[in-house]
Amino acid sequence: MLDKLVLALVYAARRLCRYFQGHPINVLTGYKLKSVLSKPEFSRRLTKWAIELGEHTIEYNPRPVIKGKVLADFVIEVPQNKEKECLIKQQTPAPPEQVHVWSLFTNGAPSGEGSGVGLRLVNPEGHEFTYAIKLDFKSTNNEVEYKAFLAGLLIAKKLGVQHLEARVDSMSIAG
Template sequence: MAKWAIELGEHDIEFRVRHAIKGQVLADFIAKTYTIDEEDAKNSTQVITSKVENEEWKLYTDGASSSDRSGAGLMLVNPEGKEFTYALRFEFATTNNEAEYEALLAGLRMAKELMILHLRAFVDSQLVVNQIMGTFEARQPTIQLYLTKAKELIESFKSFNIEHICEAKTRRQMH
């Protein structure tokens, strides 16, 4: 999907995500057509909830900036290994570090919206990883804002780990 987004981006075609319409239709259908007694519903909900609460998702991010455009790629991988790949093109100028933070923030927002509880992020920017972990200090005001927002989003997860991954490995993982 990222490859198509890059190809279509050259022609000013914009991809817009459709929000939870399909999921809501399915939920409405199931609610109208499927009935179970209250005890079965309670038991199945507990099994599903405990399973989801202990599953860790993976997030791979790659932000980039050049003189003519900036963008990011990110991939969420569910516990079963299914990959959800996204490509972002920024309509504003960024530095490489800002693009890396934008990619991370986009991934964190998606994970939060999907109600993921356990997340392990793999980021190709050693600076971003060390700033998130508190090893490095963010000095530029813009980067301080990015760091603050990232930490706010990280608080919404039960567990969060972040690791530096070399750029070549990130690109292999995302393609």
């Protein structure tokens, strides 16, 4: 196991040699790497790796306990009255049945000559309003999806829609 850990450190030092040469490196580990590398008489590989790692400024420190510390910090930071507020916010009531929710479906496709945007608004009764928009500029797929979403929101606002559920196929736009 120690051989594998030292090998991982050697690979990191080789790949990130500029960082290892320019900065002191702090290795947090639960293993005794410092003692193994200071006395590498066990194998030739360890001797070779110890010499290779010796040219860098590397400190080996024990890994601190994180879980207990994070939990203790969290308990200290959140007062008891805030816990009640968080629980109240989590228990948000379901929307009333009389709310009329519209649905917006968007799709965009970039191309070399220009991009195309397709929109479909569906009202609560099931009537569909379909729109097709041509964008006269080159753009990426995410830009086209974003423009489609913005155009759908603008059309919904002009129609006086109060509650809208948007469905887009781009995760970056949905986020």
